[in-house]
Structure formats: C-alpha cells, structure tokens
Amino acid sequence: MITKRKNHLLGDVIPVIIIAAILIVLKEFKLISTSRLLILQYIGLYSIFVLGINMVNGYLGIFSLAHAGFMASGAYAAAISSKYFFKESWMFPLILLFGGLIAMLIGLIMSIPSFKAKGDYLAIITLGFSLIVQSFLQNWRFVGASKGINNVAKFTNIYWVYGCLLFAIIIVRKFINSKYGRSLKAIREDQVASELVSVDVKRAKTIAFAVSAFLIGISGALLVHLLGYTSPSAYGYTNIVDGLVMVYLGGMGSITGSIVGATLWQILIQTLKNLGTWRWVVGGGLLCVIMIFLTNGIFGNKELSDAIHAIRKYFSRSKTNKTISEETTK
Amino acid sequence: MLLQQFINFLQLGSIYALAAISFSMVYGIAGLVNFAHGSVFTIAMYLLFYASTLLFKITSATWGVFVLSLMIASLGTSIVAILMERIAYKPLRNAPPISVVVSSVGVGMLLEYLALNLAGSKAKRMPNLIPDITIDIAGTTIPLFKIMIIVIAFIAMIILSLLVRKTQLGVAMRAVSQDKTAAAFMGIDSNRVITYSFIFGAVLATIAAGLYGSAYSIFAYNVGDTINWWSFIAAVLGGIGSIEGAVLGGFILGGINVIAPMVLPVSSYKDIVAFGVLIFVLLIKPTGLLGKNAAEKV
Amino acid sequence: MNNEAIVSFKNVCMYFGGVKAIDDISFDVDEGQVFGIIGPNGAGKTTIFNVLSGIYKPTSGDIYFHNRRINNLPPNYITGNGITRTFQNIRLFENQTVLDNLKIAHYSHIHYGIMDVIFTSNRFKKEEERIEEESLAILDFMNLTAYAEQKAGALPYGAQRRIEIARALSCKPEVLLLDEPAAGMNPVEIDELNQLILKIRNQFNLTVLVVEHQMRLVMEICNEILVTNFGRKLAIGKPNDIKNNPEVLEAYLGKVKSNE
Amino acid sequence: ADEDTIYFGVNYELTGANPIIGESAIKGVDMAVNEINEAGGLVVNGKSYKFAYKALDNGFNTDESALNAQEFADDESIVASIGPNDSDMCMATQAIACGDGLPMISPWSTLVELTSCEYYFRACFTDTFQGAILANYAYNYENARTAAVLYDMSNPYNEGVATRFSEVFKELGGEVVESQTYNGKTGEEDFTSQLTKITGKNPDILLMPNFYEEIVSQATQARDMGYKGKFLGSDTWVDTSLLEWDTEGLLEGSAVVGHYHKDIASDVALKFIDNYHKIYGETGDPNDIVALNYDAVYLLKTAIENGQSFERKAIRDSLANIEVYEGVTGTMTFNNGNGDPTKSAVIMKIVDGKFQYVDSVTP
Amino acid sequence: MSDRENRQNPLLHVSDLVVSYGKIAAIKGISFDVYKGEIVAMLGANGAGKTTTLNALTSVISVKNGEIVFKGKNIKGMPTHKITIMGMIHVPEGRRIFPSLTVGENLRAAAYLYEKKDKALFENRRDYVMNLFPRLRERVTQLGGTLSGGEQQMLAIGRALITGGDIVLMDEPSMGMAPNLVMEIFETIKKIAENGQTIMLVEQNAMMAMEIAHYCYVLETGNVTYDGTPQMMKANKNIVEAYLGS
C-alpha cells in the first residue's frame, strides 16, 4: 500500500533551528567575529530572497527577472517607513511587514502580465519592470535619487535574519504542500492541462507572485537595515543575475536548494576574493562546472526532508517487511 | 538636423539589430539565453583592437586593415565559440534550459575576466577602422563610417535572413531547435548544426563589434555586458527565433533611445518610458512583434 | 427533448483562418448517454471537445450545458463545474506521481483558503485527508493503485491513458470527454476499456462523450453517434444506422466494412 | 617582529564595473607604503614601526564593500581603512565606520554626505567645491553666459557636480539652458539626442562631469551634432589616456578641475611623479586616483605621528585636527569640523594634447 | 519467404538486446532478424517494450547489452543521425512533428540528406506523399503543430517516405487514423516493401499487421515469446486470444 506521507515540516526546519542555535551561541559568547556574523546575515537574508525567487522561478517555472524590482521596493519602502514612521527598534517587525507588503502589492500587479505572456517574453517584461523600478528610484529626489538613502537605523541582527528565514521556510513549505503549491507545479509542467483539470491558473499565479514578492521585499528590508544604506545601483543587472544564479545553483523548486544556493554563492564570493582579478575567472569556471555535473542544481527538486523520509521509510520497511511482501504477492 | 538624427537612429538601430541577430542565432537554434554571448562580443573587440593596431603598423590601407582584422577576429571568436559550446553547453544538452543559462553566466564571467587579466583594466581605443571621410547629403555632412555601418549591417542581415528562411541548413536549424531527436531521424546532425549556429553567432558578433568600435571607440573588458542585455531584449521583442524580428527589435530599441530623450522634457525619465513601451508592446503582442503564435494544439 | 439534454451545440462554428474546423454543427447529448463522435481525420472532432471545454471560443454559435450558455467561460471554470476531458496526445503531469496528478485535479473541490494553509487549520487537514482518500479510491477503482507513487511519465502508454481518465474523474465531472481513449490499444485491451467506460459511467453517473476511430469501441458502447466530415455534420443516429449509412461508409469507414 | 608592523585596510574596486579605479588606487597605496618604510617607517613614541596594509577587493558592490569594512573593523591589528573610492561604495561602509569607530579615509569620494559621519575623512575636495569652481571658471574665465550639462544620472557623483555647477552658474548670472542626462548603468553609448537638444540651445559651454572613459565618445558626438563651443570637465577627466584617445583634438581648449598639476607641483609631488615613472615605467603621468590614494596613506601616517598613538579613536581625533599636510595633491588642512580637508583645486586646460595649468583655487 | 531459416545475412540482426530504465529492465535480452524486402511485425501488449526496442535500434536510448548489426555493421551506440544516414528511418511514437515548421518545411527537413544534390528526387517523393495524403497538400503552409492528430500522423509517415532509406521502423502508424486511411496506410506499406524497402512494423492493430507481414515477433514484458509467420500466429490459440480478441 501507499505509505502515507506526512509533511516532514521538521525535516527542513530543524536544521535551520540547529544552525540558528549555533549562531546564537557563537554570537552571544563572541566566538565569531562581527564580519563573519555579517556574512551569515547575508547568507540568511539572501536565502529569503532566493526562497522568494524560487516561488515563481522554481515552483511556478516562470523565467522571471522581477526580483530586483521587488527587492528594491521592499528595501525602499522599509527604509522610508523606519525613517519617518517606525523609528523605534521594537517597531522593526512593522517595518519588515511594511516592506514585505509594499513589495507584495507590486508583486500582485506584476502577476498580471504572466496571465498572457509566457517564457522569455515574460522574462523581458519582468526585466523591464525591474529596470523601471531602478530608474524610478534614480529619479526620485525624496529618496535621494542616485545617492540613495543613508543613516537608516541598523535594526537588523542575526536573530531577525534567521527568524525571518525560519518564517519564510515555514510559509513556503506550507504553501507548497497545499492545493496552491500543487497547482504551481502543475502549471509549470503543463498550463493547458492544469486549466483543464480545473486549476485556477490566474489565481495560482497571483498568489505565487504575491508570496514571492513578499519574501523578497522582506529580504530587501533586512538588507537596508543591515547596512544602514541603500542606493538604486544595488538593484540592477548584477542583482538580477545573482538571484538567478543562486536559485538555479541550489536547485529550482527546492527549499533546501534555495538555502544551499544562497549560502554557496555568498561563500564563493568571499573565498575567491583573495584571487584578485582572477576571482571571477575561477568563480565563473566553478559555476559552469557545477552546472555540468549537477545539471538540476545542487539539490535538484529534492529536499533535505526527503532524505529523512527515505531513512524513515527504510527503517519502517525492515519492521513491516512482512506486510509488504504480502501486498506484493497479491 | 532631422536627417542627422535619422542617420543616428539608423546607425544605433543597425548596431543593435546586428548584435541582436548574432545573439538570436544561438538563442533561436540552441534555445539558449546565452549570457556568455556578450563576452564573445568583448573578445571580438579586443581581437579587432590588437589585430588592427598591429596591421596599422605594417600598412595604412584602412579598408584592408578593416577587412583583414575582421577576418582574424572572426576566426578567433569562432574558435572561442566552438570551445565554449563543446565544453560548457554540449554536456548540458539534455539538461533543463535554465541550467544552461546559469552555465552561460559562468562562462561569460570566465571569459570576461580572462580578457581583463590578459588585456589589463585600462580601457582601449579602437583605431579608426573605416576611413575618416565625410559626405554631403542635402547640405548635411555625414561621416562615411555611419553610412558604412548601416550598409554593412543591412547586408549581413539580409544574407542571414535568406540563409535561415530559404536554405536547407536554415530549415535544419529550425528543426533542431524544436526537436533534436526527430531531426536526427532525418539524418540531421544536431551537434553540427548547433556548432554552425555558434559560429554564425560569433562572426556576426564580430561584425557588430567592428561597427560598434567604429562608432564608439573606447571600450573596456565589460563592453559586452550591456550589449548582451540589449540584444536579448531586442531578440525577444521581435519574436524569438525570428531574424527579421530581431532586426525590428533592434531598430525599435535604437529608436526609443534616440527619440525618447528628444521628446521628453526631462531626459532622465527616458528609461522609464523606454521600458514602459517595451512592456506595453509585449502585453499587446505576447509573442513578440513578428513571433509566430507558439504552435500548440490540444 | 431539449430540456433533458445535458450538453447541446447550436450552430457552432470554429474557424482557424481559412480552415473551417467546425462548420455549423448542432447536436444534443442526453444525460447518461455514451455519445460517440466519429469522422475522418481533421473532421473537427477534437475541436468540438476544445470548444466545449473552453480552450477555444467558438467563432459563432452557442454551447449549452444544463441549458446554460458556456461559450465564454474560462476552461478551469467549465472543468470545475462538470465537464472534464482527456487528451488525444496524453498530457499528464509527467514528472509528478500518479497520486499527485489526481490531487491536482481536485483543485476546484477543495474547500480551504490561504489562511487555512498558513495556520494549518483543521479544515486544511481534513480536506487534505479527504482528497488523499478520494484519490486513492479512484486509483483503486481504476486498478492503478500499484502506480500511485510512480512518476506518471515513465508508465506504459495504456496505463497513462487510464491515469488520464482517473485524473479527469478527480474533477468530479458530470460529463466526461474522452478523446481517442483506445488509440494504441489492441483489440483485447479495447474490450477491457469498453467495460471500464461503462463501469465508470454507471458508478459516477456520468454522461460520456467519446471521440474514437476504433469501431470496436464505438459500435459497442455508444448509444448515439455523431459523424462529422470537413467540420460539418454528416449523420447522427444509433450505431446500427450509422454502420449502414452509405455516406458514412464512403467518407469514413471505407469501402470494405470493418471486421465485424 | 609583527608587533612592529602597523596595518591599515584598503577597500578597493579591483573587479566590477571600473577595475581601473582599483588598479590605480593600489598603485598609489603601494608607492606610499614602500616609501614610508624605506624612510624608516612610522615613528611613535620614539619607536619606529613598519607600515603595511591588507587590501580587499569590493567588486564594485555595496554588500562586499560593507563586509570588507566590517572585516577591517573586527581586525584589531588594523588601525584605519583607506577607500573605497567610489561614493556609492563608501556610503555602504559609512555606518560601519561610525558604528565600530574605525577611521576611514576615502581618497576620491567627493560626495558631500560622506563626511556626515565623524569617522569618515577624505583626501579630496567635494562636489560642491568643484561644481562652484567650474561655474566660476565658465563665467569668469570663459565669459560664458549660457551653459549646458550632460551627465550620468545613475551616479551620485556626476549628478552632484552638475547640480552644484548649475546652482552657482545661475547665482553668478548665467543661464543653464539645457540639462541632459543618460544612464551609465545600462551601457548607453548614444547621446546624440541629448546633444542635439543641447546644440539647439547653442550654449557657450558644455559641462560633462563624467568618467574619462566616456568623454571621447561624448565629445565626438557633440561635434558631430554641430556643437562648436567648449567643453568643461570635472576631476574624473584627469587621466592621460583621455588625451591619447582624443586623436582628433576635439577636447582642445576644454577646461577641467583636477587635484594637482605638475607645473605647480611641490617637491613632494615632483618626487611622486618621478617615482611613479621609475616604478611603473609608464609613459603617462600618474592620474589623480594614484595621487589621492598616495596622499590618503600619508594622511594616515601624519595623523598617527601627530597623535603618537595607534588607537583608532586617537587616530580619528588627530586626523580631524591635521593642520598642515603637504601632499601630492596640495596642502590639506582639516579645520572644517568634519572630515573634509581644506585644500585647493587646480584648473587645467587641454592645450596641444596636454593638461596645461591655468590656476589654482583655494577655498 | 517462409524459408526464412535458410536465408543468409539479415539486413538487421539483433541479439541479446537488453535495455533498462534505471534499474528496471524494459527489454530483457531479445533477438530477432529482419531480412531485406520483408515486412516484419512486432506485436505486444501495452508496455511490452516495443517502442523501447525501436528506440534502442536508433540509439534514442542507450543499450545496456547486446548487439545490433545493420548491413553487417554493428551500430550499437552510433549517433542517431548516422544510423539514419546508413539507411534506417524511424517513424517515432507520438509522431514528433516539428510544431513550428509548416507542413512543407517539415517535409523539406526530411530531405536534408539529399535535397541539395538531388532536388528532383525530393520533388518526386513529395508529390508522391501529397498524392497519398491530399490533406497535406491542402495544408502545406499550416504549422505542423496545429494539425489534427491524424493529419500529424500522415505528416510523420510522409516524412519517412521522403527520407527514404533501406529500412523503415514504424511505431504504430495506424494510431489515430480513420478506418479508411488505416487501410490505405497498410497498402502503402505493402507497396513500399514491394519496391524493395524493408519495414519493421510495430502495431496494435494485429489483424491488419498480420495481413501484410511476412514474419512476426511477439513481445511480452521485455521478452520475445513467439515468432513465426502470420499463418503460424493465427493458428496459435493463445496469441489469438491475447492480441486479436474474439
């Protein structure tokens, strides 16, 4: 018979909790330098960023380049809110929420083109969107135009980052294991067939874009409040390509993969620094080699929890061996 | 003044169009958004620079130098493109297309920074590859190189369009782009056809680089970056896989770039308008201007 | 008569440029029937399904379902409200398990919202459990349980055809459209399929529309048959009448009668 | 041995959009450090220490710039940081400079806001200063009454200079007839429309406060579009490559603001230029980036020796109180109550394919 | 041709062919021969491995074990297009039309190997195909992907006829075809064989296949369980019950 499959939520969350616990110890006992902590925060917040991208690019299978625009919207919205309204540090959750929600609102609008346009046509539409956001910010005096915003309160710390990451993982997991998540994967494979088995494609896309933009917006909000500064130039082509690389490096349609992709890329950037101008010769080469040997990205569409599932199954099999052999003989 | 602006538009449009079809060769046939194509363009620029600088030491026959260095550079970029295809893309033939995109990002970085390391971070000035002559048209003086850019680009575009639409190889290319196995049942060697498309792409990129270098002579290791983005945009705007579409896309982008700052009161809003137009067009024609509706029947 | 019809076409036309895929077709399908559609290749049979399931909007004419005009409704709405189909070229979600294929198709009959998902409400849990059970039950009914956890794309053709039917059933249809369900089956398998279709119809109280070239199926199980040719209605009637209709023989069955 | 070495950080733009900045910067830093060590190193409390640096590439990326800054801040052996050079990169490190109390000296960031943090210093003048000089020069020297600007709106520097120029030029009584922009981040190469508009207004002078790699193209196109007037440039013009590339002499007669000039060079500067040629064997003179980075190192040295301490706070305080530092790029005094030095700028004119000294402007 | 045992040098000789998807073996060591000018039918239930066998012959999937000798040459592992060039043409399951090429271009692509050298031959063959399936002539400019199922099948067969070759592997050519056309297709196959081409035919329509075949193999879950002439097959009660029905 079918082994009924539970959602091993813990499978993905526990590792993060363990990591977070280690981080807390490291931090509180000052076992780690602030700069290492900063890298860890980059890793955490870019993991959220990538999880967000993964909603649309991975699960829904759309080649979207809107993430730079979403991140910029989240970052700027949050920065403005903390500069003018939510000035106290206890209001940080509100700031994050505000950043996320504004990005989400824009995400909702950005889902509309995806009803009609497909493939690379949609890629260009979303690219255009990202660049419009950037250009808009470059022109908007109120937020410093090309100078950007500085003196933003540095509210972000490792707790917030990993707290948000945990939240993001849980949200994405729940979502993916619901009818909405299933419908995304169905649309990725065959949109017409999905419609003809009653999936509301527009709704599914809207929700995917909204959740995606929300998470990306939060990652942007975390970033500004981490550096205390942001400017439009951070949300251009480089950001777009970095996002793509992280998503697909880790594996599209995998939560674990998203985190692994973000982590690996951030670590790669740091470790290759010593190579001077050769760093991207090596980095580019590595990227290419990884993709050749792990064509679906490092994790493919597998999850860490799949491994746990497999192990559990293995052990339970040896116990219930008898019943299974009975079934098969039937 | 208007004539001059028109020529400028044609010049920019031709360069974009040529870059776009060079991008489109690989894009349309191998189905690959090749982020490394910009690096091929960069390499073409450097090869042209070194070849022509060297040749100008021997002779001062500008045309000769132009043609010869184009040939040398084309050879070089073709080799690079072939190697790139063999090493980085062929092993990924059956991988999801997006993996190949990431691989191409890697290759692009590798090539670009290799160029940086070999040629140094100092920008270079391309020697004048087209004789510095001006001609008078209706009272306006127009530099010859502008006319030449337009003429050369048009010739290249027409040849290519005929090639893809009319020849056996062109049909084979399009067949391969849709179903490699089915093409093999017809005796078509898809690897070979894809290699051809990379070579055509490289040669066209080299010509585009030659024209670009004649128009905007200073360049650094990352010239190819933005060219690549513009080409990608133009190719999609015109309709994926359509040579005429890529040309049209290129001219539209050129047009927006020339016209928008002219008509807008504040030129810094140009990008907003340009990308707005782009989105608008694609919303109205979601398969590009000349793209066929993807043939999918239930 | 008209009021009993569950599906009816009234002067429906569907043109693609110059190609008249359907040209002024009218017919009624009564509830509980197995209604066959036959005709030469390119006669417009699949297109009838396409306009009925909402993929194409007919160029002109009206389509009724339970006396309600459904011309302009989106496909997912039509499917969710009772007309579901299979495809001539199998279109399963190949990279997903058979079970997931069925669960996806439950979409319009799952009653929970985003908030239930976020808070993993009881309703969410119950609904998820319910659809899992229902899916397994359908698989069991269709004799597909063995495949439940396998990827759909790797299964044999015949199994995939049955999975498509199972998936369509997961949408809880009133009307099931089958487009060449017997293609690629040998006579013995077709006989089995005939039984299956009738069993499904009785079990789920369905009306079945079936497009087929296999006379072994059509003549055996259909209550009524529509014959199209060049997008037009050539004949409509009981299997026996159709079998002996000279026009149908000429245009479709061929001079030699099929082996029966 | 190691105790006798004093480290500072260098946060520089070696890869990314403009690698030439990083390459030039490290040349200047390297020269200064070697010289200092040859001359006996730093002398504090009667003891001499070796001077050394740790350089980290920031990839022209704000995340990485901040991370580098944080690494320097964490590293207790590091007393201060030089760089980044680009304003955008600098601004990303500002919060760390103040938050962690690490003195930072940007050699070349001219953005006004930079020194709003009390730990940030610079070795150059600001955009307001050079914008004003350019306006004055245009109005008084060239007798221009109408002016136009063309600048890269995606970069705060370019915008800063252009804005200030316009302000002052108007105050003086002139009129800015056209202000046109482009976006350097999207690789724009065609400025003909903007230039047509500018030419149409027939300004007496055209300011193009952009990076020198873009200037030849802009000037060529301006001439093609029929612009007959003079060009005006900012400190990002000053690199001899610009003159080499300008084979047609389109820039003849243009004026630029720079940080130093050979003709009025102090002994320090002459020695610097001489050394540069010896070490790097290049034909062209060292550009402003090299000179400013060189000066930044010496500023740090001066501050340490003045304060006779390696403590960061002490270095900051002593930097803020440097009374006279004789640098390659002129004499600097920190008496503005912030990290901006009071120093003079040089106006140069391109004559016969060379930067010719015109005047110095002291604030 | 019932004196098959005495014939030498089969055009295609397959022995001990093993093909597996992952761990599961789909073909478990089958052997068969096809002689020049023959029509060999391969019968079998859904999932028996017929398509897998054909795919193995033309290297669409890789072979784990065994030998495939075509025209005296071992073609195991040879790239598909080279096998085509050697003269083995495959009409695949699922038709695999080039969806965005027009009908005319689909046909032209099929003449890739010789169109440049012999344009007249291409035109001859194209006319032949278009006479066989007039619908294709009507629709030369329609995109392949928008054809109806049966029309696509016509195009797939038409392409193979244009490519030519010594042996044609047909994977269920009658699938989705209207009854009147089914007969026409079988007649065409017969005619092709008479003209010297060899046919390997995978069919579910066992009745019709046996009418024209010279020799049959029956495949059951990856093994050849019977082989013989159609007469022998029809005499076998088991086979009749399993594949022909009552």
Ligand SMILES: Nc1ncnc2c1ncn2[C@@H]1O[C@H](COP(=O)(O)OP(=O)(O)OP(=O)(O)O)[C@@H](O)[C@H]1O
């Ligand atoms: N999207 C489309 N664009 C152009 N022509 C089309 C399109 N869809 C169908 N047609 C044409 O309409 C006609 C009817 O097609 P349809 O698929 O309905 O045929 P069918 O009766 O199902 O045939 P078959 O038995 O071969 O499956 C065909 O000639 C086909 O080529």
Ligand SMILES: Nc1ncnc2c1ncn2[C@@H]1O[C@H](COP(=O)(O)OP(=O)(O)OP(=O)(O)O)[C@@H](O)[C@H]1O
């Ligand atoms: N891509 C695949 N991955 C895994 N197993 C496969 C794959 N393709 C086919 N199989 C398996 O191999 C076996 C043989 O399949 P094959 O398609 O060759 O059968 P067939 O005889 O052609 O059947 P049909 O009449 O349905 O076309 C089947 O059991 C099938 O499940």
Ligand SMILES: CC(C)C[C@H](N)C(=O)O
């Ligand atoms: C162009 C830049 C690298 C330098 C400039 N002075 C700035 O403030 O940013």
Ligand SMILES: [Mg+2]
């Ligand atoms: Mg059909």
Ligand SMILES: [Mg+2]
């Ligand atoms: Mg098969």
